[in-house]
Amino acid sequence: MLDMQNVTKTFGSFTALDNLTMTVPQGTVYGLVGPNGAGKSTAIRLLTGVYRPDSGRITLEGLPVYENPVIKQRICCIPDEIFYFPSASLEEMRRFYKGIYPRFDDQLFERLYDVFQLPKKSQIRRFSKGMQKQAAFHLSICTRPDVLVLDEPVDGLDPVMRRQVWSLILSDVAQRGTTVLISSHNLRELEDICDHVGIMDHGKMLLQRSLADMQGNTHKLQLVGEVPEGLEVLHQSDSGRLKTLIVRGSVDRISTAVSAVKPAYFDILPLSLEEIFIYELGGVNYEVKNIVL
Amino acid sequence: MKLRTSYFNRTVFKKNFLRFAPVWSLYTVFLLLIFSVLMDTEPARVGNDLADLMGAMAWLNLLYGGLCANVLFGDLFNPRMCNALHALPMRREDWFLTHIATGMLFSFVPNLLGTAVLFVMLDKYYYLALLWLAIMTLQYLFFFGIGTLSVMCGGSRLAMAAVYFIINFISLLVYVLADQFYEPLLYGIRIDSPAYEFFCPTLQAAQEYVNFYYDKILGGVFQGLYWDSWYYLFAIAALGVIALVGAVLLYRRRRLECAGDFLALRPLEPVFLIIFTLGVSVALYAFTQLFGLSGSYPFMVIGIVAGFFAGKMLLERTVKVFRLKTFIGFIIFTVVLIGSLVLTKLDPLGITWYVPETDEIEFMRFYRDNDNYIYNDPVDENRAVYQLESVQQIDRFRQIHSKLQADRDHTDGEICQVEVMYQLKNGSTVMRYYNADVHSAVFEDLQSYFSTPEYIFCTDDADTYIQSIRHIELDLSYNFYHLDNSGNIISLENPEDIQALMQAILKDCQAGIMAQDYTFHPNEDIHLWVFFDAAAPQKYGNIGIIETGRSYRDLTVFSGCENTLAFVESYLQSHGFVS
Incomplete structure (x- = not known):
């Protein structure tokens, strides 16, 4: 379990993470979502031991991550902005990673050439952005990590390669129980692969739970009639007599409350992750209207 | 699972060597090129040239040490690379430690290779090659250590370079600052350059280490070590190690998010801003001096304005620094600086009025320091020296010293420059430098000193000197209006004539009109040159005296020296030189 307890991180007078608590259960695929500037990348740098927290604890299976090579060799990270040694080829990077990560799997590396089909000897910096991303996956997966941390992992990859990469990751999760933390803005994609989700804003964790719980706890309610009291309404819009509400709570609870006021019509619909994201953040002054000029 | 604790990573080590091969390769090639220039069939000549080169290599190591630290730790300045690697x-x-090991080898391996080449070139003087290796390694250790410390202070390559050169040349900056801006306000006080040179490691490291002199005529080799240079080298190498320890401590505390900032340590920002601002002032002043412009204080003001805001722009990495907060900082800085200048001028501690007490003084000397001085004194190149040791003499001169301090408004025009040195009984030395107005009363007091036989003959025992004079030549060629302008030189070898002339000279000395300086004789013509050949030992004698037991002095006799001229005239007449 990758755990972050009450972590605060400041950059000068700016507080990037404010008492953040996040728990990534072992063997899960955890989606970390949040608006730009929410602190996702900072959280990832702290989780991978790059930054030192001002306060709080970051542990993997109870052991601190920061400046702990034993733990860090079990974590591999593909950052948003990948950086290789200038003029390094994939083969040179393999040798480097092999010297750094004791569990580096040479055989897997050879096999993955068939998947990614990247040139061995060319300089990586001459690769396209998508190819550089593939090279990062190629290298990272071969380190045989227990925790794979990915920041916007499939940006720049074509749809086929996206599917290929997700497939690789999920098969690794299935075979080795790898824990995967993904930070992404592509919520539709996350919805397909994540089993846990955390929503961050302004350096804080607004919400974190399993996707099933999250989707079972927030619903879209359409009704014609009076809105019952006692519902936790995140958002409401009216179209003629038809009212559409985003309501927090289980289907049973909502259904009971609505039935009590006897509306002319009502229906309870599941929400997508993207809708949950939008409406949850709407409650903390990050509504869609704010970003539409 | 527990990892073996090793602070060395072979993969990173190999990667460093490959990645930065152009740097150390270039250094190696450069070394070999230097050695190829030294190549000679005579190993002693190679040794001779190599000994000269050892100190000069400090300048190369200054650049190379800084460069190696910059490239090896340069990933800390690139946010993406920094995050990826960490x-x-x-x-x-x-x-x-892996970078340090690599960095040290960047110098050691090429120099080891160079040492092998030198072994062949130097033949029986092979030990010079080992000295070369030791000097290069120790010099590099210092510069690389300071370079690494600078990396840990900086957040960008430019800042690292700035910090590196500030550390290496801060004493130079302080010296120029004090010399140009504060010294003119401290009447009588001069800031000596040796102090700043001592604290400038690059200048000190560039001294000679080995005295290996090949005499082509004698065919011999003179050799030895300059131990002072070696002690300094060991000291700065130790300083390099301390800098490395400081660097690793800073690295452990480093916030990696500072990558790309100008400085990594926020507390250093005001320090940098102050040094940078003063540095720009000094640089601007020095630059304008190149074009013959004068007036240090206007350029100081311009330098402060330019330096402060440019420094602020560097620190904040934006040109938008003209804010109220910045202006407040600028005003505080300017007020403190101008306040320090005003305080210096007002001299509340009375430094410029200080005269040591008589009982504190072991002895004192004073000098004339002026181009108007007539002859080249063999004692101290271009100037004569006068030493006072008795309490009465010292006490009397202290009064003159006080007058010199009081008469401080004369900086140009007709002035006489005087240096005063007190050697105190506690071992310290007090030096003062004054300009005396030639029309002032204190000038007359000085003139009596500068007319004493001790002073004009550069001796501490005038009687012995005068007694030992064997031969005097009178040069009549110079505008001696009583005589035919024949250009003859007349010799006096008769001891009686010699002593008679000397008595006449001594009378003029006592009259205080024999000072050997045009400043003391503004309206007088030169009438005679007198050359002395004496065998007296000289306290401040030159090497010639030691070797031959003889010394040569010359004396210019001005038209006011009535006694001397009267003797010469009577001598010439009695010996039939003139009608």
Whole structure:
């Protein structure tokens, strides 16, 4: 379990993470979502031991991550902005990673050439952005990590390669129980692969739970009639007599409350992750209207 | 699972060597090129040239040490690279020590190769090659250590370079600052350059280490070590190690998010801003001096304005620094600086009025320091020296000293420059430098000193000197209006004539009109040159005296020296030189 307890991180007078608590259960695929500037990348740098927290604890299976090579060799990270040694080829990077990560799997590396089909000897910096991303996956997966941390992992990859990469990751999760933390803005994609989700804003964790719980706890309610009291309404819009509400709570609870006021019509619909994201953040002054000029 | 604790990573080490091969290769090639220039069939000549080169290599090591630190730790300045590398399972100590090991080898391996080449070239003087290796390694250790410390202070390559050169040349900056801006306000006080040179490691490291002199005529070799240079070298090498320890401590505390900032340590920002601002002032002043412009204070003001805001722009990495907060900082800085200048001028501690007490003084000397001085004194190149040791003499001169301090408004025009040195009984030395107005009363007091036989003959025992004179030549060629302008030189070898002339000279000395300086004789013509050949030992004698037991002095006799001229005239008449 990758755990972050009450972590605060400041950059000068700016507080990037404010008492953040996040728990990534072992063997899960955890989606970390949040608006730009929410602190996702900072959280990832702290989780991978790059930054030192001002306060709080970051542990993997109870052991601190920061400046702990034993733990860090079990974590591999593909950052948003990948950086290789200038003029390094994939083969040179393999040798480097092999010297750094004791569990580096040479055989897997050879096999993955068939998947990614990247040139061995060319300089990586001459690769396209998508190819550089593939090279990062190629290298990272071969380190045989227990925790794979990915920041916007499939940006720049074509749809086929996206599917290929997700497939690789999920098969690794299935075979080795790898824990995967993904930070992404592509919520539709996350919805397909994540089993846990955390929503961050302004350096804080607004919400974190399993996707099933999250989707079972927030619903879209359409009704014609009076809105019952006692519902936790995140958002409401009216179209003629038809009212559409985003309501927090289980289907049973909502259904009971609505039935009590006897509306002319009502229906309870599941929400997508993207809708949950939008409406949850709407409650903390990050509504869609704010970003539409 | 527990990892073996090792602070060295072979993969990173190899990567460093490959990645920065152009740097150390270039250095190696440069070394070999230097050695090829030294190549000679005579090994002693190679040794001779190599000994000269050892100190000069400090300048190359200054650049190379800084460059190696910059490239090896340069990933800390690039946010993406910095984050990527520090996400790898390595401690910062691992990175640090691996880079340090690589960095040291960047110098050691090429120099080891160079040493092997020198072994062949130097033949029986092979030990010079080992000295070369030791000097290069110790010099490099210092510069690389300071370079690494500078990396840990900087957040960008430019800042690292700035910090590196500030550390290496801060004493030069302080010296120029004090010399140009504060010294003119401290009447009588001069800031000596040796102090700043001592604290400038590059200048000190560039001194000679080995005295290996090949005499082509004698065919011999003179050799030895300059121990002072070696002690300094060991000291700065130790300082290099301390800098490395400081660097690793800073690295452990480093906030990696500072990559790309100008400085990594926020507390250094005001320090940098002050040094940078003063540095720009000094640089601007020096630059304008190149074009013959004068007036240090206007350029200081311009330098402060330019330096402060340029420094602020560097620190904040934006040109938008013209804010109220910045202006407040600028005003505080300017007020403190101008306040310090005003305080210096007002001299509340009375430094410029200080005269040591008589009982504190072991002895004192004073000098004339002026181009108007007539002859080249063999004692101290271009100037004569006068030493006072008795309490009465010292006490009397202290009064003159006080007058010199009081008469401080004369900086140009007809002035006489005087240096005063007190050697105190506690071992310290007090030096003062004054300009005396030639029309003032204190000038007359000085003139009596500068007319004493001790002073004009540069001796501490005038009687012995005068007694030992064997031969005097009178040069009549110079505008001696009583005589035919024949250009003859007349010799006096008769001891009686010699002593008679000397008595006449002594009378003029006592009259205080024999000072050997045009400043003391503004309206007088030169009438005679007198050359002395004496055998007296000289306290401040030159090497010639030691070797031959003889010394030569010349004396210019001005038209006011009535006694001397009267003797010469009577001598010439009695010996039939003139009608």
